[in-house]
Amino acid sequence: MSSIGRRGALAALLAMVLAPLGAQQSIPIQNGAPVPPPGLPVPPLPNEPIVYPTAEGMDIRVSVVARGLENPWSLAFLPNGDMLVTERNAGRLRLIRDGALVPAPVAGVPEVRGVGLSGLMDVVLHPRFDETRFVYLSYNKPFGEQAGLAVARGRWNGQALTDVRDIFETRDAGSISRLAFGADGMLYVTTFGGTGDAAQDPSSLAGKVLRLRDDGSVPPDNPFVGRSGYRPEIFTMGHRSPLGLALHPASGQLWEVEMGPNGGDELNVLRPGANYGWPVVSYGRTYPGPWQSEKGSTHEGFEAPLVYWMPSISTSGLAFYTGNRLPKWKGDVFVGGMRYGEIPGTGRLERVLFNENMEELRRESLLVDLRQRIRDVRQGPDELLYLVTDHATDGAVLRIEPAN
């Protein structure tokens, strides 16, 4: 043993002796994971607009469009600029008409099982909505005592959904789900992977992005159609918590964001049949501390993320900004963040700037001072950005416009 080796052994011995003496405080543990701290106090949303500087020299004004929503989760724009907003646990669909929240919920929504982080999830319009009037909802469907995921489709008659029916359902998957239509006219449905191995199991629909026709049937050109042991609905696999899904405006590819366990949030470009690694490869740790993956952060046979975050910002919704009203942000990607580094009260809107080869150049954290959990982000038909903030009693829809 070298002199340094002996010193190392001595240091290790010293560590054992000294550690209980108080160099390290004890961390409260519950269910094998550290109890989160109280977090930063979250001031109430002001009713008056707030102006913030941003990194590109553009000031923005953030205004409340609607508030008092119960855990709003997603937002869809009707062609006239009115908005449909889901309220997760209450299982309500709300209408914002001419900039004002209509008090009565939209009729025609199926019965929803609103528990924990699940309930009524996403709302999206059919790509030919003007012609079909179809609105799609993903939700936690009660199967007796069991939860399941369903996608319902109904027709918008101007004030309610009619002819509502489930076009897809499964008891495999967790019931948190994002929806998006692809450039190919197909409906993409994300499913929750959770903590187990189901995201790697091709016979399970959990932890996947599914590709369906607009009536819920399986298109015959899906990547695993006819492959033994594989569910034909699967487009991609190996996802943990795919809560953001959006169509890249130029490439026509779907981009997806998912939150890592304790760090390792990912922004992925979805390729047919690809495996994104959860829970086998990850940039993140487990909540009690050890790394998630023995294989490391990237591994052959698994798709590497385009962008990742360490620590976690608890990614949620995803949008591309293609408008002209916020010119410094044109072409940039926006990701909702619920909290930074596992600390409550640290939500933000994250902006990611890419070069022409879709390689990241830099990142900006926006609206940090607001301390809201940013659940979703969308571009409006007015080329402004709209946010949904997660709060049990005063969730809001916010608008971002230029202020200089």
Added chain:
Amino acid sequence: MSSIGRRGALAALLAMVLAPLGAQQSIPIQNGAPVPPPGLPVPPLPNEPIVYPTAEGMDIRVSVVARGLENPWSLAFLPNGDMLVTERNAGRLRLIRDGALVPAPVAGVPEVRGVGLSGLMDVVLHPRFDETRFVYLSYNKPFGEQAGLAVARGRWNGQALTDVRDIFETRDAGSISRLAFGADGMLYVTTFGGTGDAAQDPSSLAGKVLRLRDDGSVPPDNPFVGRSGYRPEIFTMGHRSPLGLALHPASGQLWEVEMGPNGGDELNVLRPGANYGWPVVSYGRTYPGPWQSEKGSTHEGFEAPLVYWMPSISTSGLAFYTGNRLPKWKGDVFVGGMRYGEIPGTGRLERVLFNENMEELRRESLLVDLRQRIRDVRQGPDELLYLVTDHATDGAVLRIEPAN
């Protein structure tokens, strides 16, 4: 080619056609890298103390101890609580006596080449300072037109340095350097790795942590002593920008932080003879966008970091907090951050919380609202935390104390 494959090809073609139509704004490029944005406006430091909430339910009061410093870089406490502060480019050592900045610089400092990010760097006291009165300085030493790194040692006579001489010098390395004494009484000297391959070259002292006796000579038990092609001063190699170095209070190991290129900042535990990967493996990107490393973020034969950041917070100084005055932070690690995601005006103090196995549990960004570049962080003999902020004309020493 499958139907999806054809769609992919069509999408790629569409992308080529659509991209110039403005889905992506053009990014100004200079010297092959994107020009940073203006960044967030940085308000002047207030003279009055500021109280901030923190995540653990502890409020803190941040006060200015001294200001008007020119790019202060490091801070050392004298046993009586007075402080020595380096001013980087001016090459001055300043004394804060009884809480007030002494107007005249400390005499006895060698001539320093103050250019760019280099000049007079670190200041540390000998571990047996009461007996030896030795103060050590790392600095950019002019060798004619060339820069070099030197470590000077002098005796503190209560108001000036006397008997100052260089105990170590090299023209190999970049001239940015942090110093720390180990539990073994040895002086550890970090050297800048920069962009080339020198950090992997064992015959160069660049991108290394060196281990020296307190008189600058090489201890015979260094890991590469007697190994052909290796400089005997080397303790660890493969470092990019090792600007933080501190002794773990319980284990006696040295912990080191270095900023990644464009993401991939690392906190490493230094082990004798180990290679930390730069520029061969990295979690980061290059500034123009492509990933830094073809080998990925971790690779056999290279030490993985204990903690990493993506995007970069531009890590600088490092300290362990072992005091009782800020009880919620006892045992936690503090890292200075100069900016988040390559955006100017987004400095912060990062707190990292570990479990008893030295695995990370969570991270908190502190002092974000202050928008200062946090250059260094130290625990004072009064068991409070002290920060050095980087500013060309109004750099400051700040104190953090409990406020509730």
